[in-house]
Amino acid sequence: MNKVSVIIRREYLTRVRKKSFIIMTILAPLLMAALVVVMPLMMLSGDKDLKRIAVIQDNTNEFQNVIPDTKNEDFVYLTGTDINDMIKSFDTAGYYGVLYISPRALNNPIIYSKKQPDISLLDHISNSLEKDIEKKKLQEYNIQNLDSILKQIRTNVNPVTKLVDQSGGTTETSTGIAMALAYIGGFLMYMLVFMFGAQVMRGVIEEKVSRVVEVIVSSVKPVQLMMGKIIGVALVGLTQFLIWILLTIGTVGIVKTTVLKKTNMNEITQSMTQNVMEANQAQVPAVKDAAEMSPQLAEFSRIFDNAMNQNWLLIIFSFIFYFITGYLLYASVFAAIGSAVDNETETQQFMLPVTIPIILALMVAMGTMQNPDSPIAFWFSLIPFFSPIVMMARIPFGVPAWQIIVSMALMVITFIAFVWMAAKIYRTGILMYGKKASWKEMWKWLRYSG
Amino acid sequence: MSLFEAKNVTKQFGDFKALDDVSISVPEKCIYGLLGPNGAGKTTLIRIINQITGPDSGTLFLNGKKLLPQDVQSIGYLPEERGLYKKMKVGEEALYFAQLKGLSKAEALKRLRYWFKKLEMVDWWNKKVEELSKGMQQKVQFITTILHEPKLIIFDEPFTGFDPVNANTIKNEILFLRERGATIIFSTHNMASVEELCDNITLINKGKTILEGRVDEIRNKWAGSEYELVFQGDIKLQENGHFKILNRTVENGKSEIRLSANSDVSTNEILNDVMKSGKVISFNPALPSMNEIFIRVVESRN
Numbered sequence: 001m002n003k004v005s006v007i008i009r010r011e012y013l014t015r016v017r018k019k020s021f022i023i024m025t026i027l028a029p030l031l032m033a034a035l036v037v038v039m040p041l042m043m044l045s046g047d048k049d050l051k052r053i054a055v056i057q058d059n060t061n062e063f064q065n066v067i068p069d070t071k072n073e074d075f076v077y078l079t080g081t082d083i084n085d086m087i088k089s090f091d092t093a094g095y096y097g098v099l100y101i102s103p104r105a106l107n108n109p110i111i112y113s114k115k116q117p118d119i120s121l122l123d124h125i126s127n128s129l130e131k132d133i134e135k136k137k138l139q140e141y142n143i144q145n146l147d148s149i150l151k152q153i154r155t156n157v158n159p160v161t162k163l164v165d166q167s168g169g170t171t172e173t174s175t176g177i178a179m180a181l182a183y184i185g186g187f188l189m190y191m192l193v194f195m196f197g198a199q200v201m202r203g204v205i206e207e208k209v210s211r212v213v214e215v216i217v218s219s220v221k222p223v224q225l226m227m228g229k230i231i232g233v234a235l236v237g238l239t240q241f242l243i244w245i246l247l248t249i250g251t252v253g254i255v256k257t258t259v260l261k262k263t264n265m266n267e268i269t270q271s272m273t274q275n276v277m278e279a280n281q282a283q284v285p286a287v288k289d290a291a292e293m294s295p296q297l298a299e300f301s302r303i304f305d306n307a308m309n310q311n312w313l314l315i316i317f318s319f320i321f322y323f324i325t326g327y328l329l330y331a332s333v334f335a336a337i338g339s340a341v342d343n344e345t346e347t348q349q350f351m352l353p354v355t356i357p358i359i360l361a362l363m364v365a366m367g368t369m370q371n372p373d374s375p376i377a378f379w380f381s382l383i384p385f386f387s388p389i390v391m392m393a394r395i396p397f398g399v400p401a402w403q404i405i406v407s408m409a410l411m412v413i414t415f416i417a418f419v420w421m422a423a424k425i426y427r428t429g430i431l432m433y434g435k436k437a438s439w440k441e442m443w444k445w446l447r448y449s450g
Numbered sequence: 451m452s453l454f455e456a457k458n459v460t461k462q463f464g465d466f467k468a469l470d471d472v473s474i475s476v477p478e479k480c481i482y483g484l485l486g487p488n489g490a491g492k493t494t495l496i497r498i499i500n501q502i503t504g505p506d507s508g509t510l511f512l513n514g515k516k517l518l519p520q521d522v523q524s525i526g527y528l529p530e531e532r533g534l535y536k537k538m539k540v541g542e543e544a545l546y547f548a549q550l551k552g553l554s555k556a557e558a559l560k561r562l563r564y565w566f567k568k569l570e571m572v573d574w575w576n577k578k579v580e581e582l583s584k585g586m587q588q589k590v591q592f593i594t595t596i597l598h599e600p601k602l603i604i605f606d607e608p609f610t611g612f613d614p615v616n617a618n619t620i621k622n623e624i625l626f627l628r629e630r631g632a633t634i635i636f637s638t639h640n641m642a643s644v645e646e647l648c649d650n651i652t653l654i655n656k657g658k659t660i661l662e663g664r665v666d667e668i669r670n671k672w673a674g675s676e677y678e679l680v681f682q683g684d685i686k687l688q689e690n691g692h693f694k695i696l697n698r699t700v701e702n703g704k705s706e707i708r709l710s711a712n713s714d715v716s717t718n719e720i721l722n723d724v725m726k727s728g729k730v731i732s733f734n735p736a737l738p739s740m741n742e743i744f745i746r747v748v749e750s751r752n
Contacts (some may be wrong), residue, residue: 002552003549003550003552006546006549006550007550010546014535014537014538206535210533210535210536211529211531211532211533212533212535214502214527214529214531214532215527215528215529215532215533215547215591215594215595216547216550217500217501217502218501218502218522218525218527218529219522219547219551220550220551221519222502272666321626335631429666431497431502431503433531444464
């Protein structure tokens, strides 16, 4: 046992000391955070070209300035221009397109353009016109204080989901958060199992190619070497995972205190809120007072609290459990493969049968988010080769305890069986050179004695 | 008494019989040559001694007791195909191997310091292994093999990759280890070093023992019928019914002649014959080199 710990120590230290590990550990969460911030910003900003759109009204002036300019579109209201002339010349006059509104066909204004206009432009135009037409129709009823009434009746409906537990208590949850967690959990599991499994394989190949292995197995049993390596790499993975959790908790803490608690928000939140506000301006003429801003902050804060309401303990525990067992399962297969080949290029023929279950699991996990209780999600979350990834995608939506227990038990049984088989292949494989390895050959090694 | 003994060891890989009823007995404090052509089964036997693989049948004894898993502590092994972790620092790596052999860190450090100093390697401690030349890496490996002071040391082609100076250093260290009480199994194709170092040998071919015993006895046994003699001046020796001339060279005013006596001809008769031809400087029964014996034995078996 003492020798295994010597091996674990070496495997762990040589990897943790590598620059690539340190960079990856610190940079990955930052990259992730950057992605979370940058992606919405990019989506909000859209493309930077300003499109000018000519608005021509047929015999009316009713819709003058009804459609407000947006960040990307300017609406130019032309009078006394003939629509037919304009259709011919808008391109050369520097317009993106022409919007033609005719009182005879109010429901179907026409947009002339060279290119197919995008959906947000159409939505913007139809929203603005609908609002205006509805308002004018309402005005015909001669209601007093119509404007303030309209402002008063503006509502925003967001369903709140609450999970009921056995004692009847409820917890507010968010489907969006659950989906995000399912996605992150499943994907992270896929990445970690694959990444560290492959690291084990590379380590085995390195030892075999550099011929270190023969010296080592004259001191320790091949199984000890294999397990030492697998455990050492697992500890590297767990270290990385723990640092990521700590960094995330730290970041969350900073966000919570700086963004949500401070009365004067920092610039980032302001610009983020402004982006949302601009989208709203189309409908509500801007009233940028604190009362208008706080609902968004409140929403932000609610999402935040919902995220906190997730069963983090269960998620983190399951993640670590499935990482360890799933990793042991795949890493032992990877180790067996590494022992059977003479160099890394030879591994390719063996990789496919290992990759397929992992990829399949990831695909099922993605489908699981739409329907976490479907039969396919249920069965895949029990079958050991898929369960680490699929179960991680199911847990944020709530999974009955017995399913988790059965899945975990199957996982343990399977990984023990696989480690045992891998060890048998490994001890023969590491000392075989020049023999073209195949599945058949490995099956033979599996049955060799001592 | 034998330090190590293998009795009737057989090992089969699929249809291929790597070792067929091989027995060796290695006396204490001797250098024991394990010889044989490529693919003869030497490496398999060595791996069995190291308990890297187990025999299908047969028993192994160390110090008269059955070989046990923990006996790897008492064995040092330098494989022919050797290597080190390229990215590790020399000192750390040496320490790692020492700890795998069961040495405590403090003890390993103490011994490593001694050996690094003795073999003039102190400057290498913090270098990465990949920065060392092949010969330097071999030296590191040599130290890691013997650091835990094993009773039985197995060297598989220990001199490959060394320049003559370092090869000599290593040779002296091997002799020094024997003096300190270690028993050495030495596997090589280099027959000159066998003559120089080995006390006993076993020659294996195709999984079977075909020759074994003390080196001097084997050479004497195979000697028998050949003689080397040196004459003053350019002497032409006439063949007669007693002997055939195998080889004749004239150098520095001396004639060196190698002849082979016909059967049932005594040394005295040969001496009588040659003395008439000129001034004899020396006359010796020619001991065949291990190389010749090796080739002859292996070829006769094929």
